[in-house]
Each structure stands twice: as structure tokens, then as C-alpha cells.
Amino acid sequence: xxxxxxxxxxxxxxxxxxxxxxxxxxxxxxxxxxxxxxxxxxxxxxxxxxxxxxxxxxxxxxxxxxxxxxxxxxxxxxxxxxxxxxxxxxxxxxxxxxxxxxxxxxxxxxxxxxxxxxxxxxxxxxxxxxxxxxxxxxxxxxxxxxxxxxxxxxxxxxxxxxxxxxxxxxxxxxxxxxxxxxxxxxxxxxxxxxxxxxxxxxxxxxxxxxxxxxxxxxxxxxxxxxxxxxxxxxxx
Numbered sequence: 001x002x003x004x005x006x007x008x009x010x011x012x013x014x015x016x017x018x019x020x021x022x023x024x025x026x027x028x029x030x031x032x033x034x035x036x037x038x039x040x041x042x043x044x045x046x047x048x049x050x051x052x053x054x055x056x057x058x059x060x061x062x063x064x065x066x067x068x069x070x071x072x073x074x075x076x077x078x079x080x081x082x083x084x085x086x087x088x089x090x091x092x093x094x095x096x097x098x099x100x101x102x103x104x105x106x107x108x109x110x111x112x113x114x115x116x117x118x119x120x121x122x123x124x125x126x127x128x129x130x131x132x133x134x135x136x137x138x139x140x141x142x143x144x145x146x147x148x149x150x151x152x153x154x155x156x157x158x159x160x161x162x163x164x165x166x167x168x169x170x171x172x173x174x175x176x177x178x179x180x181x182x183x184x185x186x187x188x189x190x191x192x193x194x195x196x197x198x199x200x201x202x203x204x205x206x207x208x209x210x211x212x213x214x215x216x217x218x219x220x221x222x223x224x225x226x227x228x229x230x231x232x233x234x235x236x
Contacts, residue, residue: 009104010012010113013085017107021072030108047075047172052222058224066224073117077175080108081212084183085205087190108179108215114172120224122168128230137233169221178215182208 001163013132037045051071059066083106095103107113129138142160186208189200 007104007110007112008150009102010107010110012026013083013105014080014107014113015205017083018076020074021079024074040168047071051067054221055224058221059231061227061228063231065226066227068073069124070220074216075224077108077117078213078216079218080113081179081215082087083107084109084186084212085208106157106179109183111172111176113175115168117219118172121226125167125226125230128227133232167226171219175219178211182211212218 007056024040025044028041031038032041051074052067056065073099086105091105092103104110129141133141142164143156145156147156147162185204186201188205189197192200
């Protein structure tokens with residue numbers, strides 16, 4: 001297992017859940033009606049309006065990419081997190097019956113997946129920082145903040161570069177850490193006697209629904225906030 005190795009389970013489930021997201025939303029878009037909407041259409045419209053309102057409140061610039069990106073991140077991360085609510089041994093047991101020795105079904109508990117998403121967002125942050133501020137403007141932002149004096153440039157650069165590069169790392173590890181801890185609790189509950197499993201797993205599963213939704217929301221909001229900061233040109 002080298003640095004560039006790909007975890008096939010995580011990659012496969014991520015792609016499958018992404019395709020599921022596209023299929024459901026495309027199906028609703030093709031069958032949208034102005035009459036009495038179906039329950040699925042109501043649910044999708046509620047999510048789209050919620051994300052759109054959040055982006056309008058958080059992103060004070062014009063960029064047609066941000067709202068669709070925010071919607072994709074929220075739904076995709078939620079679906080990956082939702083896999084944690086499936087009994088931990090159900091899909092692996094089915095996979096073993098089909099001859100697969102091991103199956104990892106929660107992509108967001110794999111740091112390679114969360115880091116891959118966060119580094120993609122980081123690339124967008126750098127792209128829009130240079131595009132909106134220019135090389136000179138972005139360089140001045142790093143070199144002359146927070147202290148606007150040439151003697152403080154080394155200190156400013158150290159401070160700003162650390163803050164810049166910790167954005168994708170903290171974004172990835174926050175999601176990974178919360179989801180991995182939740183999966184570990186489910187595994188520990190599964191090791192208990194049968195009567196204790198039901199006593200503990202149901203309350204934890206209900207609470208975990210809030211966690212997986214909140215983590216998807218935080219990942220999405222921080223992405224929008226970081227992109228909004230990349231678009232800020234007032235100081236230049």
C-alpha cells in the first residue's frame with residue numbers, strides 16, 4: 001500500500017452514491033410539475049431552496065458555480081455519511097457470501113476520500129484567489145496581513161501560509177474524525193450482547209442522524225465561506 005494507492009471500496013461506494021445523487025435529482029428535474037408535487041419532488045425542492053438560501057446568506061459575490069457546488073457537496077457528503085446508519089456487519093456479511101473478504105462501506109471514514117474532496121476545494125480557493133485578486137493582490141494579502149509593514153513580511157507570510165494550508169486539512173479531518181468515531185461506537189455496540197445492542201444502537205442511531213447531517217452542512221458551509229474569502233477584493 002503506497003501513498004498513491006486507491007482504496008477500491010471507498011472509491012466504489014463514493015462513485016455509486018454520486019451516481020445515485022445524480023439519478024434522483026435528474027429524475028425529479030425531468031418529472032417536475034407545477035401541480036401537486038410528489039413527496040420526492042417536495043423533498044428535493046426543500047433541499048435546493050435550503051442550500052440556495054444558505055449560499056445567498058454566506059456568499060456575497062456572483063459566481064454560478066458556487067450554489068451547484070454547495071448542493072453537490074451537501075447531498076454527496078450526506079449520502080456517504082448515511083451509510084454509517086446501515087448495520088456495520090450487514091453489507092460486509094453479504095459481500096463475504098459473494099466471495100469478497102472485506103468491504104468498507106462508509107467513504108467518509110476514509111481520510112483519503114475526505115482529503116481528496118478538501119484538496120479539490122483548496123484548488124478552487126487558489127484558482128479564485130489568483131483570478132479575483134491577481135498574483136500581486138493575493139501575494140500582498142499573504143505578505144502584508146495582518147501587519148501592513150515591510151518588516152513584518154516574514155511573520156505575516158508564516159502566519160497566513162499556515163492558515164491557508166490548514167484549511168483543507170482541517171476540513172478533511174473534521175469530517176473524517178467525526179464519522180470515524182461514530183462508526184467505532186457502532187462497532188463497539190455490535191460487540192455487546194444482543195439485548196444491549198438494541199438498547200444502545202437505536203438511541204445512538206437517532207442521534208447519529210443529526211451528526212451526519214450536521215457534518216455535511218459544516219463541510220458545505222465552510223467550502224462556501226472559503227470561496228467567499230477567495231473572492232473578497234475590497235482590501236486590494
